[in-house]
Amino acid sequence: xxxxxxxxxxxxxxxxxxxxxxxxxxxxxxxxxNSHSRRVMLRLIQVACRKxxxxxxxKSVSVEALMLSEGCYLLMTVEHxxxxxxxxxxxxxxxxxxxxxxxxxxxxxxxxxxxCCTKNSLYEASGEYYIIFDYPALPLAINRIISxxxxxxxxxxxxxxxxxxxKLVCANSAIQQIGVHLV
Numbered sequence: 001x002x003x004x005x006x007x008x009x010x011x012x013x014x015x016x017x018x019x020x021x022x023x024x025x026x027x028x029x030x031x032x033x034n035s036h037s038r039r040v041m042l043r044l045i046q047v048a049c050r051k052x053x054x055x056x057x058x059k060s061v062s063v064e065a066l067m068l069s070e071g072c073y074l075l076m077t078v079e080h081x082x083x084x085x086x087x088x089x090x091x092x093x094x095x096x097x098x099x100x101x102x103x104x105x106x107x108x109x110x111x112x113x114x115x116c117c118t119k120n121s122l123y124e125a126s127g128e129y130y131i132i133f134d135y136p137a138l139p140l141a142i143n144r145i146i147s148x149x150x151x152x153x154x155x156x157x158x159x160x161x162x163x164x165x166x167k168l169v170c171a172n173s174a175i176q177q178i179g180v181h182l183v
Contacts, residue, residue, distance in 0.1 A: 001044070005052040009078045013048050017070025027067045045076060054078050093138060094159045095150040097129040104182060106131075106149035111179025115142055122174035123166035130162050131174055 002014040015023070023040045032038045041063060049056050060081050066073040097103040103122075119134035131150075138146070146152060153159070170177055 001047070003048045003051045005054070009054065011048045011052045011054060011076045011078075013044055013074040013076065014068075015044075015071045015074065016068075020071050025072075027065065027072050030065050030072070041074070044074065048076060049078075092154075092156075092159050093133040093135065094153045094155075094162055095131045095133070095146050096153070097131070097150045099127065100129065102149045103129045103131075104178070106145060107175055107178040108182040109145045109149070110142065110175045111183055113141060113145060115175055117175075118173045120174050121168065121172065122170040122178075123162055124169050125162075125166040129169075130166060132159055132162060 001016075001019055004012045004014070006012055015025070020026070025037055025040060030037050030041070032041070045056070045061060045063065048054075056078055058081060059078050062077045062079070064075040064077075066075070095106075097106065117133065117135065121132050121134075123130040123132065143152075
């Protein structure tokens with residue numbers, strides 16, 4: 001096995017035919033889906049990084065394989081990890097209120113009904129208000145009150161956009177905090 005450092009983040013590994021046989025590798029089966037070739041390639045990457053002085057901790061590594069007559073070239077590129085974002089599965093409910101009056105009427109009705117969940121937050125954007133309930137479902141009586149004063153959405157992408165782009169007015173127990181002052 002020959003290891004050549006091509007750049008600060010690139011290494012070329014050259015495997016001859018005998019080395020391919022000793023590692024029991026076949027070019028056609030070289031893939032990270034194949035458990036044996038994945039194990040061997042990860043070991044080769046470790047050795048190449050140690051010899052070339054390239055650190056891979058916290059970085060992404062890509063490997064390209066090129067066939068030789070009996071062996072193969074493995075071109076390894078180490079790059080900084082790009083940030084990946086995952087959308088957290090939200091099973092919440094978002095209520096959109098067109099104005100302050102409808103928000104206040106709903107909050108008063110919910111408070112009088114005895115609604116006492118703590119996982120609800122209030123957001124505001126351009127005069128419209130959004131209450132997000134972090135529950136997958138609400139009791140029927142509560143749904144009736146909410147539906148009377150607002151439009152209801154159960155879309156996790158919509159809820160995430162509200163949380164990211166709107167101004168947070170009340171982080172917890174929004175209904176209780178508003179209702180106390182209205183009754």
